[in-house]
Amino acid sequence: MRAVIRSIAPALPSRGGKFLGEKFAFALAFFVLLAMPGTADDLGDGKRGAALFAKCKGCHQVGKGAENGVGPHLNELFGRRAGSVAGFKYSKAFQRAGSKGLEWHADTLGTFIANPRSLVPGTRMSFRGYDDPIDQADLLAYLRTFSVSPADIPEADPTARGIDHDVDPAILAIAGDPEYGAYLSSECTTCHQAEDSDAGIPSIVLWPEEVFVIAMHAYKDNARAHPVMNMIAGRLGDEEIAALAAYFATLEH
């Protein structure tokens, strides 16, 4: 992966002339990433990212015992809603962006790191930063190491993986019974927090029902590999999955 970026990059116009070449290299890298299951290292060079993080350190902590400073801590960043770290007082602009649904993924983080105000006008983060896609990829690879769960890697996003598994339309048509779903859900909430949370295990509330059903069947059919979820989904029938989808889709925050 890294080798692909590096072997292409030197052949392209350099930093000054930049855009086309680097954007292309990045797009290509991204494409390969989507097509291929990967490890955290695939996104970029985390070691280089650690050095780039020096510019963020004055305001942000990461790692064990990280606390909020001028900016919020950046652990468990991937998949987390913008402006959602407890105990950090965000700007109004940020609270608004979060409640409108802004989430941190490779694409939104890239835009934000390049120019925070282009993504969240009015944010207090005054840093104007890394617009080189390779820098961004390296920095994100570093930040990703402060995630607990494999679901934090972009290719595990529900939209990236859930909807490409074939599920019989008859199964998708089943109308789930949310009350039955509530009854079944206690097995799930021992790991998945009932509310939308960033505790490391992916949030499964407020998903579109269809995406939820497809994700569960992908585990059930072993199209998506995760031993625990494969076992759990394997025990559930179609009606039960539909019921859980209906229940979790409507849970209030």
Ligand code: HEC
């Ligand atoms: C001068 C201080 C400062 C620097 C330097 C800085 N930030 Fe920030 N950052 C903030 C503040 C303050 C916020 C909260 C913004 C708000 O409430 O509007 C923030 C928010 C963020 C968020 C959103 C977090 C969340 O919980 O939603 C991310 C991601 C982020 N910064 C990444 C970075 C990265 C990566 C760097 C280095 C390239 C960096 N920041 C450099 C002050 C800074």
Ligand code: HEC
């Ligand atoms: C023992 C802990 C555990 C239990 C119990 C559990 N899950 Fe999970 N679940 C996980 C983990 C870990 C993942 C991330 C797996 C991965 O990366 O593919 C996950 C992933 C998922 C996903 C996909 C999330 C995403 O972001 O793509 C769904 C949907 C899901 N679980 C639903 C359920 C339901 C419904 C139940 C109850 C019937 C349940 N889980 C019970 C640990 C658990």
